[in-house]
Amino acid sequence: MAQWLSGIVTDNHHWHANLFSIKVKVPNFDFIAGQFVRLALDTPTGRVQRAYSLVNSPGTNEQEFLVSTVADGSLSPLLQQLKMGDNIEVSQPASGFFILDEVPDGNNLWLISSGTGIGPYLSMLGTHGIWQRFKHIVLVHTVRTVADLAYREYIHNCQRQYPGQLYYQPIVTREAHSGALDRRIPELIQTNELQHACAQTLDEQSQIMLCGNPQMITETRTLLETMGLKKNLRRAPGNITVEQYWK
Template identity: 35%
Template structure:
C-alpha cells in the first residue's frame, strides 16, 4: 500500500529505528520506539510504514516483543527487489519508521479456552508471533506443554535459539509449570544432532514431531497455531481436518488457528 505522508500520519505515529540485528544477509531483527499508548496482544502484528520517494509504503510485521516492553521488535526477511524491505535493509538507528496506531490479527493464545498442549508451528519468519506469546506468563500457566516447531531451509536460518533457551530457563526459575519443547528442522541440508530433517507437514504426518517431544497429538488436548509459508499453512489445515480438528471459531470451539506469513 502506498499513500501520502499527510494521509498516513493521521493513522500512524512516526517512530525511530533503535537497532538492527542481522542473522543472515536476508534475515534481520529490528527494534523501534513504541508509540505512546500503543497496545497489542501477544501474537498480533503491526503495520509499519517507510517513506519512499515522497510516499509511505507499508507492510505488516508480527511483533516479537512482550506486551509490556517499552520498545517494539520485529523479525523480517529481506525480499529481493522488494520495495519496502530494500529500504528497510538500508536503515540506520535514528531513521524514521511509521507505526500504525492499531494492532491487528487474531492468532493469539488467549482465544483457546481448553486443551493442555499448545503447538506453535512456523516456517521462516513466521516464528515471530511465538516469541511474543512465550514472554507472557499466563500461557505458561494455561498449558502443560508448549511446543515450538521452526522449519527452515538451512541451519543458518535457525534464529532465536538462544532466546528460547532463555525463556525456558526464566520460566523454570519463576516456577511456571509448562514445559517448553523447541524443535528445529531443516529441509535443504542434513539435520544432525538436535535438528530434525524434513518439512513440518511431513513430520506432522509421519509422527516425527510426536516422537521428538514424547507427546501424543489428539483433538481433545492438542491446540495448534501455524504461521508461515501459505503452502505449509494450507497443508497443515488439511492434516488437522483429517484428524477431526476444526478451525478456532470466535463463538468457541475448534483446535487450530493459522496465519499466512512470508
C-alpha cells in the same frame, strides 16, 4: 481507523544477508502478543507499507520485528538498510486475532511456524498467561538453513526459566543440523516423527497454532483435519488456529 506513530530505529540486527531484526522506539504503544502492525517508509515515489508481527512482548520499551528480505520487495530491502536513529512510521492500533485469548484450553499447545512466522510465538512466550494455561508447549520452527534459526538464545532462556514445560524442535530442510529434523512438517506429522521427537500427542486434546508460509499452513491444516481436528472458530471452538496473512 489506523493512525500512524513516528518511531525511531534503535537497532538493526542482521542474522544473515537476508534475515534481520529491527527494533523501533515508539511512545505509548499497546498491543496483545500475536498481533501485527504496519511499518511504513516514505520514498520519492510515495509511501510503502507492509504488515509485520511483533516479536517483543507487551510492556517492553521497544517494538521488535523479524523480517526476511525480499529481493524485489518494495519495503523489506529499505528496512534492512535502516540504521540507529532513522525514522519509521508504525501503525496503531495493532491488529489481528492470532492471540492466545482466541485459543481454547488444551492438554498441550503446539506453536508451529515457518521462517519469520515464529515472530508472534516469541511474543507469546514472553507473557505469563501462556505458562499458566498450558502444561506443555511445543515450539516448532521449520527453515531452510541453520542461519535461519533466529532467537535460539531467547528460546533456550525460556526453557531454563520454565524447565520441562517448553520443547523446542527446529526443522532444517536444506542442511544437516544436530537435533533438527529435516523433512516437511505434514510428512513429519503423518509419520508421527514430529510427535515422537517432541514427546507430545496431536489429538483432540491439543491446541495447534499455525503461522508462516501459506502452503505449509494449508497442507498442515488439511492433514490435521483428516486426523479429526477442527479449525478453531469463535462460534465453534476447535483445535487449529491459523494466522491469515503472509509475512
